[in-house]
Amino acid sequence: xxxxxxxxTEHFKGLTAAAAVPADGPAESVSPTPVLVVVQAVxxxxxxxxxxxxxxxxxxxxxxxxxxxxxxxxxxxxGVDWLAQNEMEVVYDFFHPTSPLRVxxxxxxxxxxxxxxxxxxxxxxxxxxxxxxxxxFGIRFTGNPNLxxxxxxxxxxxxxLLKDYKP
Amino acid sequence: xxAHKDLVPLGRVGDSPQETFVLNLGPQHPAAxxxxxxxxxMDGEWIQRAEPIIGYIHRMxxxxxxxxxxxxxxxxxxxxDYLSAMHYTHAFVGAVERAxxxxxxxxxxxxxVITSELNRISSHMVWWGALLLDLGGFTPILYAFDDREKIxxxxxxxxxxxxxxxxxxxxxxxxxxxxxxxxxxxDFVAHLRPRLKMYRDLVTDNIILRKRLTGIGPISADLxxxxxxxxxxxxxxxxxxxxRRAEPYSVYPKLDFKIPTYSEADxxxxxxxxxxxxxESLHIIEQALDQIPTGPFLGKVPxxxxxxxxxxxxxxxxxxxxxMVRIVSDGKEIPYRVKLRTPSFSNLSLYxxxxxxxxxxxxxxxxxxxxxxxxxxxx
Numbered sequence: 001x002x003x004x005x006x007x008x009t010e011h012f013k014g015l016t017a018a019a020a021v022p023a024d025g026p027a028e029s030v031s032p033t034p035v036l037v038v039v040q041a042v043x044x045x046x047x048x049x050x051x052x053x054x055x056x057x058x059x060x061x062x063x064x065x066x067x068x069x070x071x072x073x074x075x076x077x078x079g080v081d082w083l084a085q086n087e088m089e090v091v092y093d094f095f096h097p098t099s100p101l102r103v104x105x106x107x108x109x110x111x112x113x114x115x116x117x118x119x120x121x122x123x124x125x126x127x128x129x130x131x132x133x134x135x136x137f138g139i140r141f142t143g144n145p146n147l148x149x150x151x152x153x154x155x156x157x158x159x160x161l162l163k164d165y166k167p
Numbered sequence: 168x169x170a171h172k173d174l175v176p177l178g179r180v181g182d183s184p185q186e187t188f189v190l191n192l193g194p195q196h197p198a199a200x201x202x203x204x205x206x207x208x209m210d211g212e213w214i215q216r217a218e219p220i221i222g223y224i225h226r227m228x229x230x231x232x233x234x235x236x237x238x239x240x241x242x243x244x245x246x247x248d249y250l251s252a253m254h255y256t257h258a259f260v261g262a263v264e265r266a267x268x269x270x271x272x273x274x275x276x277x278x279x280v281i282t283s284e285l286n287r288i289s290s291h292m293v294w295w296g297a298l299l300l301d302l303g304g305f306t307p308i309l310y311a312f313d314d315r316e317k318i319x320x321x322x323x324x325x326x327x328x329x330x331x332x333x334x335x336x337x338x339x340x341x342x343x344x345x346x347x348x349x350x351x352x353x354d355f356v357a358h359l360r361p362r363l364k365m366y367r368d369l370v371t372d373n374i375i376l377r378k379r380l381t382g383i384g385p386i387s388a389d390l391x392x393x394x395x396x397x398x399x400x401x402x403x404x405x406x407x408x409x410x411r412r413a414e415p416y417s418v419y420p421k422l423d424f425k426i427p428t429y430s431e432a433d434x435x436x437x438x439x440x441x442x443x444x445x446x447e448s449l450h451i452i453e454q455a456l457d458q459i460p461t462g463p464f465l466g467k468v469p470x471x472x473x474x475x476x477x478x479x480x481x482x483x484x485x486x487x488x489x490x491m492v493r494i495v496s497d498g499k500e501i502p503y504r505v506k507l508r509t510p511s512f513s514n515l516s517l518y519x520x521x522x523x524x525x526x527x528x529x530x531x532x533x534x535x536x537x538x539x540x541x542x543x544x545x546x
Contacts, residue, residue: 044414045265046265046268046479047265047477047478047479047480048262048265048414048479048480048481048482048491048493049480068393071392072392073391073392073393073394073395073397074392074393074394074395074513075395075489075491075508076395076491076493076506076508076513078493078506080478080495080503080504081504091478091493091506093480093491093493093508095395095397095413095482095489096413097388097391097392097401097406097408098406098408100412100413100414102414102480104480123393123394123395124393124394124517124520125393125394125395125396125513125516125517127516128512128513128516136229149222150221150222151221151222151225151545151546152222152225153222160227160230161229161230161233161504
């Protein structure tokens with residue numbers, strides 16, 4: 001089951017509607033202001049990926065599920081500290097083992113309270129990447145069972161990739 | 168394709184209530200090939216939980232990337248996976264070239280393919296010798312290092328380094344490949360073919376090796392996908408995933424080569440994938456030597472390199488799997504962010520799930536078949 005770019009675009013665009021109308025579960029578990037999912041096809045030769053998906057922090061698990069259902073594998077998770085905008089970006093990379101497709105999912109969180117749900121339930125390999133991102137940026141992935149220092153020393157309380165980090 | 172649930176490790180005990188004990192392996196342990204620590208909860212001889220603890224040689228390469236120019240970060244990339252430096256510099260150089268739209272002359276692209284494939288063979292030879300050491304066979308590593316030495320000599324004559332090559336430059340190469348190198352490489356290909364046959368006769372077909380690896384440490388294709396394991400690990404699970412084909416780069420689309428796969432998904436499958444890959448690399452090198460054109464080896468590159476705003480990815484098939492550089496530029500001379508996605512990190516992340524219920528010597532054989540390089544994990 002190798003998805004086409006058009007099918008994937010539709011699946012990711014469907015996340016906007018899913019967030020606006022909760023299928024089941026209590027209403028408070030849904031983000032109060034559903035963020036519009038922006039799906040953009042990009043030129044692989046220029047960027048190194050095919051699909052650029054911007055979601056809200058509450059939608060990352062649903063986005064990971066879309067990637068999982070389409071047969072993607074977890075490539076990496078990382079952060080970017082946008083100090084000037086007072087925001088942090090979490091970037092999820094996915095690769096496809098059987099078709100030449102690369103998808104990037106990104107979510108922005110406020111710099112003061114960088115928090116979003118873990119996708120470890122969908123991709124168990126995400127746990128390590130989330131721990132690393134927590135190490136470097138202090139971004140908290142709620143639900144990750146093991147957010148203790150990983151690559152940094154075991155007593156580390158600093159996050160070195162923050163743009164205002166002073167050693 | 169084999170589903171993960173069908174692959175039950177040989178030694179799995181039921182859920183008998185047994186007293187467990189904690190066994191610490193590493194960070195100084197010969198089987199860990201560097202400073203990797205594994206905290207094992209043992210149920211007698213069987214592993215109940217194996218938690219890898221990493222970071223002992225973490226160097227924060229990604230922070231170093233944010234305080235020097237694009238060109239000054241290049242030598243860092245050859246020191247991440249020290250056995251696979253050509254591929255790693257290729258990915259970083261490729262990312263910058265992609266973002267800045269720098270044209271690379273054809274001769275340089277062919278030279279990159281030749282040196283990358285030589286590096287793949289030399290890397291696989293270290294893995295081969297070290298795996299056999301882990302399994303108790305001392306002699307093979309001496310043969311492997313003898314042949315590997317020839318590659319190191321060739322590459323040293325070309326770029327001055329024996330291990331941490333910094334041969335690729337934005338837009339091409341540091342210097343041209345000379346006739347001595349091209350001839351030496353051709354001679355090496357002729358030399359290695361019969362040696363690989365000898366490796367097969369002496370080691371691969373050895374009954375003791377087969378018994379140590381066959382059926383040991385099954386890692387299914389789905390497990391690879393969910394943990395992001397790539398390279399010989401996913402190809403040993405029957406999936407023909409190779410970045411050289413999935414995200415074609417350099418002149419690989421012009422070259423003919425097979426992607427070796429084995430569907431058994433055990434340690435022996437991963438072993439055989441790498442042995443076949445060395446032969447495929449020789450095949451690639453031969454074609455590249457035949458096709459390499461004359462011409463410039465360095466394209467036009469601006470003196471002060473400022474990349475356009477935005478992010479760019481570039482992935483290569485390194486010896487251990489998919490290595491990707493993700494760069495973010497804010498238009499300045501210095502990178503805003505450099506993310507290094509390394510294969511050993513993802514390949515090790517499945518270890519806890521895959522080693523459940525195995526006995527310790529088998530788990531170490533499986534670890535050897537993952538071909539870990541610790542600085543590649545810790546960065």
